[in-house]
Amino acid sequence: MKPSRIVYFIREAFRSLARNRLLSIATISTVAISILILGIAVLMTINAGSFMNRLESDVQIVAFLDKSLSSSELSEIQEEIESLEGVKSVRFVSQDEALKKLQKSYGTDYDLKDTIGKNPLPNTLDIKARDPHKVPTIARQVDKTYGVYKVNYGQGVVERLFNVTRWVRVISLGFIVLLAAGAVFLIATTIRLAIFSRRKEIYLMKLIGATNWFIRWPFFIEGIILAGLGGLLAIALLAAGYGSLINRMGTLVFITLVTDSALLLNIYLGLLGTAVILGILGTFISLNRFLDV
Incomplete structure (x- = not known):
């Protein structure tokens, strides 16, 4: 032009x-x-x-571990879960840490340790997936892992x-x-x-x-x-x-x-x-x- x-x-x-x-x-x-x-x-x-x-990113898997597991077994289970495809991170939460978290939710007016005596909470693993949509699949694999007696990720609610x-x-x-x-x-x-x-x-x-x-x-x-x-x-x-x-x-x-x-x-x-x-x-x-x- x-x-x-x-x-x-x-x-x-x-x-x-x-x-x-x-x-x-x-x-x-x-x-x-x-x-x-x-x-x-x-x-x-x-x-x-x-x-x-x-x-979606807040969705995570909580794996409850048997109380009878030794320290070395806990480390092996964590490493095994970390090696699963699609797992982004695995964090070990001890009984004491879980009790401290629970205590924070109740505040300082109520002493849980004195009330319940022996800590009944189990050791857990907080597991995050790279893709939140893969959480149900990873949870089924974690559930089959030795030493894990229960897995929770908000079944039903997460799918909805x-x-x-x-x-x-x-x-x-x-x-x-x-x-x-x-x-x-x-x-x-x-x-x-x-x-x-x-x-x-x-x-x-x-x-x-x-x-x-x-x-x-x-x-x-x-x-x-x-x-x-x-x-x-x-x-x-x-x-x-x-x-x-x-x-x-x-x-x-x-x-x-x-x-x-x-x-x-x-x-x-x-x-x-x-x-x-x-x-x-x-x-x-x-x-x-x-x-x-």
């Missing part, structure tokens, strides 16, 4: 923006609202995914948790896809109004022999500019709102929001790119109706 044509297309796009200020503002507002809603959905999905990942997290991810992805489709429709409808006001101009250009792509380029540039401005406005509002939410919820230890600056920057850049793509797509869909007549 010749540089002179590129300059012409850009000049025509800016002329159109200047002539149709109200429609340009309406398009920018529509894009901003669409991207803002989409951005909120993406942030909600990422935070929900992060929360689900934390829940994994099922819920899977459906949350699927539903979240479907929700984002629906919002993106809705954004395309809104943007295409708004841009179509702007193009409709210039339908006579498009018709005259076709009469004098202008190709479809010659007609399209100024509209595409206009769509990119409008969508880019709308995307930047949405990102500014989203970043300000999310930053304020992080500051307000910083003291709530039970709710942890995603604060990774690199991840958030990628999300915002992705939303800006999405806005531009939606603008191009909306322009293309809207133009076809007038270029095909």
Whole structure:
């Protein structure tokens, strides 16, 4: 493409923006609202995914060991379990350590050691899997290990948790896809109004022999500019709102929001790119109706 044509297309796009200020503002507002809603959905999905990942990563296996085992046998059992495929870490918890943990849950007002006398708690192994979804499989292998008389990993509850997290991810992805489709429709409808006001101009250009792509380029540039401005406005509002939410919820230890600056920057850049793509797509869909007549 010749540089002179590129300059012409850009000049025509800016002329159109200047002539149709109200429609340009309406398009920018529509894009901003669409991207803002989409951005909120993406942030909600990422935070929900992060929360689900934390829940899954907290799943661990507790292996209860026979009291009759010697120190060397305990070490051998720990090494054997550590060698199992998919095991990330194995931590030995002695009877005394288990009693101290239990004492902490009761506080200082109640002395468990004096009450129960001899420590009835067994030695245990806290086992973490590399992949939380492999916990049931590893638990069955651990249960067959010599010296282990019982295995607990929250049977039943864990399987339901994994099922819920899977459906949350699927539903979240479907929700984002629906919002993106809705954004395309809104943007295409708004841009179509702007193009409709210039339908006579498009018709005259076709009469004098202008190709479809010659007609399209100024509209595409206009769509990119409008969508880019709308995307930047949405990102500014989203970043300000999310930053304020992080500051307000910083003291709530039970709710942890995603604060990774690199991840958030990628999300915002992705939303800006999405806005531009939606603008191009909306322009293309809207133009076809007038270029095909």
